[in-house]
Amino acid sequence: MKKNLAIVLDIGGTNIRLALVSSERGILHKLKEPTTNEPLKTIHRMLEVASEIHTNELAGIGIAVAGIVDRQSGVIVKSPNLLSLNGVNLVSEISQNFNLPVLIDNDANAATYGEKTCGAGMKYENFVMLTLGTGIGGGVVINNDLLPIAAEIGHMTIITNGNKCSCGNTGCLEAHASARAIVDYAITRLKSGLESLLATLYNGNYFKITAQDIYRIALEGDSLARDALREAGKSLGIGIANVVNIFNPQAIILTGGLIGSWNIYVDSAIKEASRRSLPELFTKTTIIPSLLGDDAGIIGAANLVFRRFSQQN
Numbered sequence: 056m057k058k059n060l061a062i063v064l065d066i067g068g069t070n071i072r073l074a075l076v077s078s079e080r081g082i083l084h085k086l087k088e089p090t091t092n093e094p095l096k097t098i099h100r101m102l103e104v105a106s107e108i109h110t111n112e113l114a115g116i117g118i119a120v121a122g123i124v125d126r127q128s129g130v131i132v133k134s135p136n137l138l139s140l141n142g143v144n145l146v147s148e149i150s151q152n153f154n155l156p157v158l159i160d161n162d163a164n165a166a167t168y169g170e171k172t173c174g175a176g177m178k179y180e181n182f183v184m185l186t187l188g189t190g191i192g193g194g195v196v197i198n199n200d201l202l203p204i205a206a207e208i209g210h211m212t213i214i215t216n217g218n219k220c221s222c223g224n225t226g227c228l229e230a231h232a233s234a235r236a237i238v239d240y241a242i243t244r245l246k247s248g249l250e251s252l253l254a255t256l257y258n259g260n261y262f263k264i265t266a267q268d269i270y271r272i273a274l275e276g277d278s279l280a281r282d283a284l285r286e287a288g289k290s291l292g293i294g295i296a297n298v299v300n301i302f303n304p305q306a307i308i309l310t311g312g313l314i315g316s317w318n319i320y321v322d323s324a325i326k327e328a329s330r331r332s333l334p335e336l337f338t339k340t341t342i343i344p345s346l347l348g349d350d351a352g353i354i355g356a357a358n359l360v361f362r363r364f365s366q367q368n
């Protein structure tokens with residue numbers, strides 16, 4: 056019998072989500088809880104809800120997690136925003152409690168597979184996806200399949216002696232082009248006394264400023280806000296140029312909160328990438344937004360489950 060349902064656990068630094076996904080009808084149910092400093096407790100509580108699902112249509116459980124994972128063993132090797140999960144074998148923990156097969160992958164890889172199977176990547180044999188949020192993640196599809204590699208594109212070094220990154224290195228793409236980098240850029244300049252409408256937000260409490268605020272103020276013509284997005288966009292463009300030169304992809308798919316500021320941030324990135332990549336390769340690469348947005352990781356993890364487990368048992 057073909058098994059058409061999957062349970063997905065999407066574990067991020069901000070939220071933990073649980074979803075029931077059908078291979079034909081997409082996401083059927085979703086639960087969301089904020090990530091605390093005890094994510095394992097939250098995970099077990101959410102999975103208790105899932106254990107109420109009594110059906111022989113369940114193919115398995117897919118876990119998408121922010122960080123470096125060992126797909127074979129099921130161990131979360133390193134998750135900078137979920138420190139208490141480092142070294143935990145979530146696959147064996149969960150498969151002990153459920154009589155179901157379990158797989159794990161990095162969240163950006165799962166999202167890339169989601170876009171490949173149901174989203175903006177469907178028509179491309181070769182593409183690279185970049186997730187642009189607080190951090191930057193990546194995934195690579197070659198010959199219609201997700202490469203089982205780390206694809207930590209956010210941690211490629213783009214500048215010598217650059218900003219400090221969450222990984223411990225300096226000058227990473229993520230440290231110069233993420234939402235966090237945009238906010239840090241603006242705060243540093245506000246503190247140095249540069250004038251900006253941003254200084255009027257939150258009664259001058261700069262640490263509450265978000266990348267969305269910066270985009271909104273940039274649209275009003277504020278030069279500090281525009282510079283913050285343009286500078287981050289240029290750094291993203293360096294990263295994109297490297298990706299184009301290495302993978303020669305048909306498309307680069309961009310996703311995450313930052314693509315809301317496409318007309319400043321991404322446009323600067325495209326301009327910079329066109330200057331820096333090999334023109335013969337760049338002209339063959341389309342840069343487009345994702346279709347599935349936030350749900351890409353859930354759909355991708357479910358489709359990984361269907362691919363690996365649905366014909367078994």
Ligand SMILES: [Zn+2]
Pocket residue numbers: 209210211220221222223224227229230
């Ligand atoms: Zn880094």
